[in-house]
Amino acid sequence: MWIPIQINENSAEPLYHQIETQLRSLIISGAITEGTLLPSIREFAGDLKCSVITVRRVYQDLENEGLLRTRQGTGTFVSHIGTGAMEDYKQETVRKALESAVEAGLSVHCSEEELTRLFTEIVKNKYGKQAERGGS
Amino acid sequence: MGQQAIELRDVWKKRRNKTIGPMNLRLPQGYITALVGQNGAGKSTLLNMLLQLILPDEGEIRWYEETYRGVLPMELRQSIAYVPEMPQPEENFWTPGEAAAFRSHWYPSWDQSYFEELVRKFEVPENARLGKMSKGERRKFELAAALAVKPRLLLLDEPSSGLDPFAWKIMIETLQRYMDEHEATIVISTHIVEEVRRLADYIVLMHQGQLLGMTEKDSLFGSWSEIWVQIEGEQALQELAAELPQALELKLETPGVASFLTQQIYLYEKRIHDLGVKVLKSRSLELDEILSLWTRGHRPVLIDQKRGE
Numbered sequence: 001m002w003i004p005i006q007i008n009e010n011s012a013e014p015l016y017h018q019i020e021t022q023l024r025s026l027i028i029s030g031a032i033t034e035g036t037l038l039p040s041i042r043e044f045a046g047d048l049k050c051s052v053i054t055v056r057r058v059y060q061d062l063e064n065e066g067l068l069r070t071r072q073g074t075g076t077f078v079s080h081i082g083t084g085a086m087e088d089y090k091q092e093t094v095r096k097a098l099e100s101a102v103e104a105g106l107s108v109h110c111s112e113e114e115l116t117r118l119f120t121e122i123v124k125n126k127y128g129k130q131a132e133r134g135g136s
Numbered sequence: 137m138g139q140q141a142i143e144l145r146d147v148w149k150k151r152r153n154k155t156i157g158p159m160n161l162r163l164p165q166g167y168i169t170a171l172v173g174q175n176g177a178g179k180s181t182l183l184n185m186l187l188q189l190i191l192p193d194e195g196e197i198r199w200y201e202e203t204y205r206g207v208l209p210m211e212l213r214q215s216i217a218y219v220p221e222m223p224q225p226e227e228n229f230w231t232p233g234e235a236a237a238f239r240s241h242w243y244p245s246w247d248q249s250y251f252e253e254l255v256r257k258f259e260v261p262e263n264a265r266l267g268k269m270s271k272g273e274r275r276k277f278e279l280a281a282a283l284a285v286k287p288r289l290l291l292l293d294e295p296s297s298g299l300d301p302f303a304w305k306i307m308i309e310t311l312q313r314y315m316d317e318h319e320a321t322i323v324i325s326t327h328i329v330e331e332v333r334r335l336a337d338y339i340v341l342m343h344q345g346q347l348l349g350m351t352e353k354d355s356l357f358g359s360w361s362e363i364w365v366q367i368e369g370e371q372a373l374q375e376l377a378a379e380l381p382q383a384l385e386l387k388l389e390t391p392g393v394a395s396f397l398t399q400q401i402y403l404y405e406k407r408i409h410d411l412g413v414k415v416l417k418s419r420s421l422e423l424d425e426i427l428s429l430w431t432r433g434h435r436p437v438l439i440d441q442k443r444g445e
Contacts, residue, residue, distance in 0.1 A: 009420045012402040015357045042316045046308070051337035052167065054354045 001039065003032065007048060016054045020061055027067050027078055028089040036078045038068070140201055141165040141289055141321040142186060147195035149181055156181050156345040158195070163323060163338075165200070168315065170332045170353075171325040172427060173342035179325040180221055182342070183291050186323070187218055199289075214243050217287035219278045219295050228267025232260055232277050236284070243285045251284035257306055271298035279307060283314060290314075292324040296331060308334050329424040343431050351436070353423075359436040360421040360429060361401040366414040367394040379411055380404065384434065397421070397429070399437050 005022045007015065026032045038044070041059065045052045059076055062068045070076045105115045140162045148157030156178040163169050171179045184190040185197060188208055196203055199212055227235045232255055240246035255262065258276035266274055275298050282290060296304050312335070314320060326332060332339060332353070339356070341348040367373055373394055377386050382404075386396035393416065398404055401418065408415060421429070430436060 009358065010361075010418065012358065015354045040316045042312050045337075046312045046334050049333040050357075051353045053337055053352055 001036065002047070003039065003044070005048060007050075015050055016057050019048060019050070019054065020058045023058060024062060024065075024067060025089070025093070027062070028081060028086055030081075030086070032078055034078050034080050037074075038076045038078065040075060139165045140198070142323070143198040143201070144182075144185075145196045145198070147185065147192045147197060149178075149185070149190065150193050154345060157192075159347045161340065161347060161350060163321065163340075165321050166319055167337040168311075168322040168324065168335050169338040169340055169350075170336035171323060171340050171342065172327070172332065173348075174431070176344075177342040178345045179342055180293055183218070183293050183323065183325060186289075186291060187213075187216060214245065214285070215288040216291065217282035217285040217289070218291045219275075219282045219293060221293040221297075223266070223274050223278060225267070229265055231265060232262055232280075235266060235277070236281060239281055239285070245286045247284050247286050250286070251280055254280035254283060254310065257310070258303060272300060272303060275299055276303055276307075279310075283310065286318065288318075288320055290320060290322045292322065292326075294325055294327065296326070296328055311335060329422070329427075333423060339427075341427060341430055348430060349435065356423065356426050356436055358420045360397060360399050360426050361418050362395060362397050362421060363401065363408075363415060364389065364393055364395045364417040365408065366392060366416055368392075376411070376413060379407065384429075 003023065003026065005019055005026075007018055011018065013021075032038075038059075039047065041052045041055045045055045048055070059068060059070070063070060063076075067079055067081065068076050069079050101119075102115065105118075110118075142161070142163040144159045144161040146157070147159040148155070150157075154176075159182065171182065173179055181190055185192055186199075199208070204212075227238070230238070236246075236248065236251055240248065255277070258280055260273055260277045260280065261269065264273070266277060269277065275295065279292075279295060282292075296307060299307060308331070311322065315322065322335075324331070324335065336353050338350055339353050340350045365376070367376065367388070369391075370388070373386065373388055376394065377383065380386070380396070380398065383396040383398050387394065389395050405415075426436060
Protein backbone atom coordinates (compact mmCIF):
# COMPACT_ATOMS: atom_id res chain seq x y z
CA MET A 1 0.00 0.00 0.00
CA TRP A 2 1.08 3.58 -0.55
CA ILE A 3 1.83 5.62 2.59
CA PRO A 4 1.57 9.40 2.23
CA ILE A 5 4.92 10.50 3.62
CA GLN A 6 6.48 13.69 2.36
CA ILE A 7 10.20 14.19 2.80
CA ASN A 8 11.43 17.73 3.13
CA GLU A 9 14.87 17.81 1.54
CA ASN A 10 15.62 21.24 2.94
CA SER A 11 14.91 20.34 6.52
CA ALA A 12 17.71 19.99 9.03
CA GLU A 13 15.76 17.11 10.52
CA PRO A 14 17.41 13.75 9.71
CA LEU A 15 15.67 11.56 7.20
CA TYR A 16 14.79 8.71 9.53
CA HIS A 17 13.31 11.19 12.00
CA GLN A 18 11.08 12.79 9.37
CA ILE A 19 9.78 9.40 8.26
CA GLU A 20 9.29 8.16 11.81
CA THR A 21 7.40 11.26 12.98
CA GLN A 22 5.06 11.19 9.99
CA LEU A 23 4.41 7.47 10.12
CA ARG A 24 3.73 7.69 13.85
CA SER A 25 1.16 10.44 13.40
CA LEU A 26 -0.49 8.59 10.51
CA ILE A 27 -0.93 5.58 12.79
CA ILE A 28 -2.01 7.38 15.93
CA SER A 29 -4.38 9.71 14.10
CA GLY A 30 -6.04 6.62 12.64
CA ALA A 31 -5.21 7.55 9.02
CA ILE A 32 -3.64 4.10 8.74
CA THR A 33 -5.92 1.69 10.56
CA GLU A 34 -5.20 -1.24 12.83
CA GLY A 35 -4.20 -4.40 11.02
CA THR A 36 -2.92 -2.61 7.91
CA LEU A 37 0.00 -4.41 6.31
CA LEU A 38 2.79 -1.90 5.70
CA PRO A 39 5.06 -2.14 2.63
CA SER A 40 8.11 -4.35 2.94
CA ILE A 41 11.24 -2.55 4.08
CA ARG A 42 12.81 -2.72 0.62
CA GLU A 43 9.64 -1.52 -1.13
CA PHE A 44 9.14 1.38 1.27
CA ALA A 45 12.80 2.39 0.94
CA GLY A 46 12.39 2.44 -2.85
CA ASP A 47 9.29 4.64 -2.59
CA LEU A 48 10.93 7.07 -0.19
CA LYS A 49 14.27 6.89 -2.03
CA CYS A 50 16.07 6.14 1.19
CA SER A 51 17.98 3.06 2.30
CA VAL A 52 16.60 -0.05 3.95
CA ILE A 53 18.77 0.83 6.93
CA THR A 54 16.62 3.91 7.56
CA VAL A 55 13.28 2.14 7.10
CA ARG A 56 14.34 -0.78 9.27
CA ARG A 57 15.22 1.66 12.01
CA VAL A 58 11.84 3.41 11.75
CA TYR A 59 9.94 0.09 11.87
CA GLN A 60 12.01 -1.04 14.86
CA ASP A 61 11.44 2.17 16.80
CA LEU A 62 7.69 2.10 16.20
CA GLU A 63 7.58 -1.57 17.07
CA ASN A 64 9.27 -0.77 20.38
CA GLU A 65 6.62 1.87 20.97
CA GLY A 66 3.95 -0.77 20.40
CA LEU A 67 2.57 0.87 17.27
CA LEU A 68 3.71 -1.85 14.89
CA ARG A 69 4.23 -5.57 15.08
CA THR A 70 6.13 -7.85 12.75
CA ARG A 71 5.03 -11.37 11.97
CA GLN A 72 7.81 -13.57 10.63
CA GLY A 73 7.32 -14.24 6.96
CA THR A 74 4.20 -12.08 6.61
CA GLY A 75 5.30 -8.55 7.25
CA THR A 76 4.83 -5.53 9.45
CA PHE A 77 1.33 -4.57 10.61
CA VAL A 78 -0.22 -1.66 12.45
CA SER A 79 -1.06 -2.67 16.04
CA HIS A 80 -4.07 -1.82 18.11
CA ILE A 81 -3.82 1.74 19.38
CA GLY A 82 -5.68 2.38 22.62
CA THR A 83 -7.94 5.45 22.86
CA GLY A 84 -5.70 6.63 25.70
CA ALA A 85 -2.71 6.78 23.35
CA MET A 86 -4.75 8.67 20.77
CA GLU A 87 -5.90 11.20 23.36
CA ASP A 88 -2.33 11.65 24.63
CA TYR A 89 -1.12 12.12 21.09
CA LYS A 90 -3.79 14.74 20.36
CA GLN A 91 -2.89 16.71 23.45
CA GLU A 92 0.82 16.39 22.77
CA THR A 93 0.48 17.63 19.18
CA VAL A 94 -1.59 20.66 20.19
CA ARG A 95 0.67 21.41 23.14
CA LYS A 96 3.77 21.41 20.94
CA ALA A 97 2.14 23.71 18.38
CA LEU A 98 0.99 26.13 21.09
CA GLU A 99 4.41 26.13 22.71
CA SER A 100 6.09 27.16 19.48
CA ALA A 101 3.44 29.86 18.98
CA VAL A 102 4.15 31.24 22.43
CA GLU A 103 7.89 31.13 21.73
CA ALA A 104 7.27 33.14 18.57
CA GLY A 105 5.39 35.65 20.71
CA LEU A 106 8.24 35.87 23.22
CA SER A 107 10.80 36.41 20.46
CA VAL A 108 8.96 39.55 19.29
CA HIS A 109 8.40 40.74 22.90
CA CYS A 110 4.68 40.21 22.90
CA SER A 111 3.12 40.76 26.36
CA GLU A 112 1.16 38.02 28.10
CA GLU A 113 -2.09 39.96 27.81
CA GLU A 114 -1.53 40.66 24.15
CA LEU A 115 -0.78 37.00 23.45
CA THR A 116 -3.84 35.77 25.35
CA ARG A 117 -6.03 38.29 23.51
CA LEU A 118 -4.68 37.14 20.14
CA PHE A 119 -5.15 33.49 21.08
CA THR A 120 -8.76 34.03 22.15
CA GLU A 121 -9.44 36.02 19.01
CA ILE A 122 -8.05 33.27 16.74
CA VAL A 123 -9.95 30.55 18.62
CA LYS A 124 -13.23 32.51 18.33
CA ASN A 125 -12.60 33.22 14.69
CA LYS A 126 -11.75 29.63 13.68
CA TYR A 127 -14.28 27.81 15.85
CA GLY A 128 -16.96 30.33 14.87
CA LYS A 129 -16.32 29.61 11.20
CA GLN A 130 -16.48 25.90 11.81
CA ALA A 131 -19.83 26.29 13.64
CA GLU A 132 -21.16 28.31 10.69
CA ARG A 133 -20.12 25.65 8.22
CA GLY A 134 -21.54 22.92 10.45
CA GLY A 135 -24.84 24.78 10.76
CA SER A 136 -25.47 25.47 7.07
CA MET B 137 26.75 -4.46 9.88
CA GLY B 138 26.35 -8.21 9.71
CA GLN B 139 28.37 -10.62 7.61
CA GLN B 140 30.44 -9.28 4.75
CA ALA B 141 29.67 -10.49 1.24
CA ILE B 142 32.92 -9.11 -0.11
CA GLU B 143 36.03 -7.73 1.45
CA LEU B 144 39.02 -6.16 -0.29
CA ARG B 145 42.27 -5.75 1.63
CA ASP B 146 44.92 -3.52 0.07
CA VAL B 147 44.04 -4.65 -3.43
CA TRP B 148 46.11 -3.24 -6.30
CA LYS B 149 45.93 -3.66 -10.03
CA LYS B 150 48.90 -2.17 -11.81
CA ARG B 151 48.83 -1.64 -15.52
CA ARG B 152 51.20 0.13 -17.82
CA ASN B 153 49.22 3.34 -18.06
CA LYS B 154 46.92 3.05 -15.11
CA THR B 155 47.10 1.90 -11.51
CA ILE B 156 44.08 1.01 -9.45
CA GLY B 157 44.42 0.85 -5.70
CA PRO B 158 44.89 0.60 -2.87
CA MET B 159 41.35 -0.68 -2.48
CA ASN B 160 40.01 -1.47 0.95
CA LEU B 161 36.33 -2.22 1.04
CA ARG B 162 33.74 -4.22 2.94
CA LEU B 163 30.40 -4.87 1.30
CA PRO B 164 27.78 -6.05 3.75
CA GLN B 165 25.55 -8.96 2.86
CA GLY B 166 21.88 -8.26 2.20
CA TYR B 167 22.30 -4.73 0.86
CA ILE B 168 22.52 -2.90 -2.43
CA THR B 169 25.76 -0.99 -2.90
CA ALA B 170 26.06 1.52 -5.72
CA LEU B 171 29.47 1.94 -7.27
CA VAL B 172 29.73 5.46 -8.64
CA GLY B 173 32.47 7.41 -10.32
CA GLN B 174 33.46 8.88 -13.65
CA ASN B 175 34.40 6.83 -16.71
CA GLY B 176 37.69 5.07 -16.14
CA ALA B 177 37.47 5.34 -12.36
CA GLY B 178 38.03 1.59 -12.02
CA LYS B 179 34.45 0.42 -11.37
CA SER B 180 34.42 -2.33 -14.01
CA THR B 181 37.87 -3.53 -12.97
CA LEU B 182 36.62 -3.87 -9.41
CA LEU B 183 33.56 -5.88 -10.54
CA ASN B 184 35.73 -8.09 -12.71
CA MET B 185 38.00 -8.83 -9.77
CA LEU B 186 35.02 -10.05 -7.75
CA LEU B 187 34.56 -12.75 -10.41
CA GLN B 188 38.27 -13.47 -10.86
CA LEU B 189 38.00 -12.29 -14.47
CA ILE B 190 40.84 -9.99 -13.47
CA LEU B 191 43.25 -11.01 -10.73
CA PRO B 192 44.69 -8.44 -8.37
CA ASP B 193 48.45 -7.92 -8.45
CA GLU B 194 48.56 -7.38 -4.74
CA GLY B 195 46.20 -7.72 -1.80
CA GLU B 196 43.45 -10.08 -0.86
CA ILE B 197 39.81 -10.51 -1.78
CA ARG B 198 37.43 -12.36 0.50
CA TRP B 199 34.07 -13.83 -0.42
CA TYR B 200 31.68 -14.31 2.49
CA GLU B 201 34.62 -13.89 4.85
CA GLU B 202 36.63 -16.67 3.24
CA THR B 203 39.75 -16.41 1.19
CA TYR B 204 40.55 -18.89 -1.58
CA ARG B 205 43.86 -20.01 -3.01
CA GLY B 206 43.56 -20.24 -6.77
CA VAL B 207 40.20 -20.56 -8.49
CA LEU B 208 36.92 -19.91 -6.71
CA PRO B 209 35.07 -23.10 -5.77
CA MET B 210 32.41 -23.98 -8.34
CA GLU B 211 29.59 -23.75 -5.83
CA LEU B 212 30.53 -20.18 -4.89
CA ARG B 213 31.04 -19.16 -8.51
CA GLN B 214 27.59 -20.53 -9.35
CA SER B 215 26.00 -18.28 -6.73
CA ILE B 216 27.37 -15.14 -8.38
CA ALA B 217 25.65 -13.60 -11.40
CA TYR B 218 27.07 -10.83 -13.52
CA VAL B 219 25.69 -8.47 -16.13
CA PRO B 220 28.79 -7.13 -17.89
CA GLU B 221 29.06 -3.73 -19.47
CA MET B 222 29.35 -5.35 -22.91
CA PRO B 223 27.52 -8.62 -23.69
CA GLN B 224 29.61 -11.70 -24.41
CA PRO B 225 29.84 -12.39 -28.17
CA GLU B 226 29.82 -16.19 -27.63
CA GLU B 227 26.03 -16.21 -27.32
CA ASN B 228 25.34 -13.95 -30.32
CA PHE B 229 23.95 -16.71 -32.55
CA TRP B 230 21.54 -18.05 -29.98
CA THR B 231 17.96 -17.10 -29.23
CA PRO B 232 17.11 -16.28 -25.58
CA GLY B 233 15.77 -19.83 -25.13
CA GLU B 234 18.94 -21.46 -26.50
CA ALA B 235 21.17 -19.27 -24.36
CA ALA B 236 19.02 -20.10 -21.33
CA ALA B 237 19.45 -23.83 -21.99
CA PHE B 238 23.22 -23.37 -22.11
CA ARG B 239 23.37 -21.30 -18.96
CA SER B 240 21.06 -23.59 -17.01
CA HIS B 241 23.60 -26.37 -17.57
CA TRP B 242 26.20 -24.38 -15.63
CA TYR B 243 23.94 -23.08 -12.91
CA PRO B 244 22.11 -25.83 -10.98
CA SER B 245 19.97 -23.18 -9.28
CA TRP B 246 18.67 -21.93 -12.67
CA ASP B 247 14.94 -21.13 -12.38
CA GLN B 248 13.44 -21.57 -15.85
CA SER B 249 9.95 -20.36 -14.97
CA TYR B 250 11.37 -17.22 -13.34
CA PHE B 251 13.49 -16.66 -16.45
CA GLU B 252 10.41 -16.98 -18.69
CA GLU B 253 8.42 -14.68 -16.43
CA LEU B 254 11.13 -11.99 -16.64
CA VAL B 255 11.56 -12.39 -20.40
CA ARG B 256 7.81 -11.84 -20.81
CA LYS B 257 7.78 -8.92 -18.39
CA PHE B 258 10.70 -7.24 -20.15
CA GLU B 259 9.21 -8.10 -23.58
CA VAL B 260 12.45 -9.61 -24.83
CA PRO B 261 11.90 -10.78 -28.45
CA GLU B 262 11.88 -14.55 -27.99
CA ASN B 263 12.80 -15.63 -31.50
CA ALA B 264 15.52 -13.12 -32.24
CA ARG B 265 19.19 -14.00 -32.02
CA LEU B 266 20.94 -12.21 -29.20
CA GLY B 267 23.47 -10.66 -31.58
CA LYS B 268 20.68 -9.15 -33.68
CA MET B 269 18.90 -7.51 -30.78
CA SER B 270 19.03 -3.81 -29.97
CA LYS B 271 21.27 -2.80 -27.10
CA GLY B 272 18.29 -2.42 -24.77
CA GLU B 273 16.70 -5.75 -25.74
CA ARG B 274 19.98 -7.56 -25.17
CA ARG B 275 20.34 -5.83 -21.80
CA LYS B 276 16.91 -7.04 -20.75
CA PHE B 277 17.84 -10.60 -21.70
CA GLU B 278 21.07 -10.31 -19.72
CA LEU B 279 19.21 -9.06 -16.65
CA ALA B 280 16.62 -11.85 -16.88
CA ALA B 281 19.32 -14.48 -17.33
CA ALA B 282 21.38 -13.13 -14.42
CA LEU B 283 18.39 -13.17 -12.06
CA ALA B 284 17.26 -16.63 -13.22
CA VAL B 285 20.43 -18.00 -11.62
CA LYS B 286 18.88 -16.91 -8.29
CA PRO B 287 22.24 -15.46 -7.31
CA ARG B 288 23.35 -14.73 -3.80
CA LEU B 289 25.62 -12.02 -5.20
CA LEU B 290 24.54 -10.02 -8.23
CA LEU B 291 27.04 -7.78 -10.01
CA LEU B 292 25.55 -5.25 -12.41
CA ASP B 293 27.77 -3.09 -14.60
CA GLU B 294 25.68 -0.12 -15.77
CA PRO B 295 22.63 -2.35 -16.19
CA SER B 296 20.30 0.36 -17.42
CA SER B 297 22.36 1.59 -20.36
CA GLY B 298 20.13 1.31 -23.41
CA LEU B 299 16.93 0.62 -21.47
CA ASP B 300 13.82 2.66 -22.25
CA PRO B 301 12.05 4.28 -19.25
CA PHE B 302 9.44 1.49 -19.07
CA ALA B 303 12.02 -1.27 -19.01
CA TRP B 304 14.05 0.77 -16.53
CA LYS B 305 11.10 0.90 -14.15
CA ILE B 306 10.55 -2.86 -14.47
CA MET B 307 14.24 -3.41 -13.74
CA ILE B 308 14.09 -1.30 -10.56
CA GLU B 309 10.96 -3.06 -9.32
CA THR B 310 12.32 -6.50 -10.21
CA LEU B 311 15.55 -5.86 -8.32
CA GLN B 312 13.66 -4.53 -5.29
CA ARG B 313 11.38 -7.56 -5.24
CA TYR B 314 14.30 -9.92 -5.68
CA MET B 315 16.02 -8.34 -2.66
CA ASP B 316 12.79 -8.63 -0.70
CA GLU B 317 12.47 -12.33 -1.36
CA HIS B 318 16.10 -13.43 -1.18
CA GLU B 319 18.93 -12.80 1.20
CA ALA B 320 21.03 -11.42 -1.66
CA THR B 321 23.65 -8.75 -2.17
CA ILE B 322 23.80 -6.45 -5.18
CA VAL B 323 26.73 -4.37 -6.37
CA ILE B 324 25.66 -2.01 -9.12
CA SER B 325 27.90 0.32 -11.04
CA THR B 326 25.91 3.24 -12.39
CA HIS B 327 25.94 6.82 -13.65
CA ILE B 328 22.21 7.27 -13.11
CA VAL B 329 21.53 9.25 -9.94
CA GLU B 330 17.89 8.17 -9.89
CA GLU B 331 19.04 4.55 -9.79
CA VAL B 332 21.18 5.29 -6.75
CA ARG B 333 18.24 7.06 -5.10
CA ARG B 334 15.81 4.21 -5.69
CA LEU B 335 18.04 1.23 -5.10
CA ALA B 336 21.15 1.92 -3.08
CA ASP B 337 21.68 1.43 0.63
CA TYR B 338 25.38 2.18 0.46
CA ILE B 339 27.42 4.27 -1.95
CA VAL B 340 31.03 3.58 -2.89
CA LEU B 341 32.75 6.43 -4.70
CA MET B 342 35.68 5.77 -7.02
CA HIS B 343 37.85 8.34 -8.76
CA GLN B 344 40.90 7.78 -10.95
CA GLY B 345 41.59 4.33 -9.60
CA GLN B 346 41.09 5.33 -5.99
CA LEU B 347 38.33 4.34 -3.63
CA LEU B 348 37.34 7.67 -2.14
CA GLY B 349 35.09 6.07 0.40
CA MET B 350 31.91 4.29 1.28
CA THR B 351 28.91 5.70 3.04
CA GLU B 352 25.37 4.90 3.98
CA LYS B 353 23.35 6.72 1.34
CA ASP B 354 21.02 8.46 3.78
CA SER B 355 23.88 9.97 5.75
CA LEU B 356 24.52 12.21 2.74
CA PHE B 357 21.00 13.57 2.97
CA GLY B 358 21.11 17.31 3.64
CA SER B 359 24.89 17.23 4.12
CA TRP B 360 25.55 20.21 1.85
CA SER B 361 23.53 23.39 1.41
CA GLU B 362 23.64 26.31 -0.95
CA ILE B 363 22.90 29.60 0.81
CA TRP B 364 22.00 32.96 -0.68
CA VAL B 365 22.58 35.98 1.54
CA GLN B 366 22.08 39.72 1.31
CA ILE B 367 25.45 41.41 1.17
CA GLU B 368 26.50 45.06 0.82
CA GLY B 369 29.42 44.71 -1.54
CA GLU B 370 32.86 43.29 -2.20
CA GLN B 371 34.22 44.27 1.21
CA ALA B 372 31.35 42.71 3.13
CA LEU B 373 31.87 39.61 1.02
CA GLN B 374 35.55 39.45 2.08
CA GLU B 375 34.49 39.76 5.72
CA LEU B 376 31.96 36.99 5.34
CA ALA B 377 34.60 34.79 3.68
CA ALA B 378 36.91 35.36 6.67
CA GLU B 379 34.13 34.41 9.08
CA LEU B 380 33.11 31.28 7.18
CA PRO B 381 36.38 29.61 6.13
CA GLN B 382 34.56 26.36 5.36
CA ALA B 383 32.33 27.99 2.73
CA LEU B 384 32.96 27.01 -0.88
CA GLU B 385 32.32 28.95 -4.06
CA LEU B 386 31.50 32.14 -2.18
CA LYS B 387 30.62 34.68 -4.85
CA LEU B 388 28.55 37.73 -5.64
CA GLU B 389 25.55 36.57 -7.68
CA THR B 390 24.08 39.99 -8.40
CA PRO B 391 24.73 43.31 -6.65
CA GLY B 392 23.53 42.79 -3.10
CA VAL B 393 23.26 38.99 -3.26
CA ALA B 394 26.02 36.47 -2.55
CA SER B 395 25.88 32.70 -2.55
CA PHE B 396 28.04 29.92 -1.16
CA LEU B 397 28.10 26.23 -0.38
CA THR B 398 28.54 24.85 3.10
CA GLN B 399 28.25 21.59 4.96
CA GLN B 400 26.28 21.22 8.16
CA ILE B 401 24.39 24.46 7.76
CA TYR B 402 22.68 23.98 11.14
CA LEU B 403 26.06 24.60 12.81
CA TYR B 404 26.57 27.92 11.04
CA GLU B 405 23.05 29.32 10.96
CA LYS B 406 23.52 31.10 14.25
CA ARG B 407 26.90 32.54 13.33
CA ILE B 408 25.54 33.89 10.04
CA HIS B 409 22.64 35.39 11.95
CA ASP B 410 24.95 36.94 14.56
CA LEU B 411 27.02 38.55 11.81
CA GLY B 412 23.90 40.45 10.87
CA VAL B 413 23.80 38.77 7.46
CA LYS B 414 20.33 38.11 6.13
CA VAL B 415 19.74 34.69 4.57
CA LEU B 416 17.52 35.05 1.52
CA LYS B 417 17.21 31.42 0.52
CA SER B 418 18.78 28.04 1.09
CA ARG B 419 18.52 24.64 -0.48
CA SER B 420 20.04 21.23 0.12
CA LEU B 421 22.34 19.99 -2.61
CA GLU B 422 21.22 17.03 -4.68
CA LEU B 423 22.94 13.66 -4.44
CA ASP B 424 24.80 14.17 -7.74
CA GLU B 425 26.12 17.55 -6.59
CA ILE B 426 27.26 16.05 -3.28
CA LEU B 427 29.05 13.23 -5.11
CA SER B 428 30.68 15.64 -7.53
CA LEU B 429 31.99 17.77 -4.64
CA TRP B 430 33.30 14.59 -3.04
CA THR B 431 35.07 13.66 -6.28
CA ARG B 432 36.73 17.08 -6.20
CA GLY B 433 38.07 16.35 -2.72
CA HIS B 434 35.34 17.79 -0.53
CA ARG B 435 34.51 14.74 1.46
CA PRO B 436 31.13 15.03 3.19
CA VAL B 437 31.08 15.23 6.96
CA LEU B 438 28.89 12.24 7.56
CA ILE B 439 25.81 13.17 9.44
CA ASP B 440 25.17 11.77 12.83
CA GLN B 441 21.75 10.29 12.30
CA LYS B 442 20.87 11.07 15.90
CA ARG B 443 20.94 14.80 15.27
CA GLY B 444 17.61 16.44 15.94
CA GLU B 445 16.62 14.23 18.84
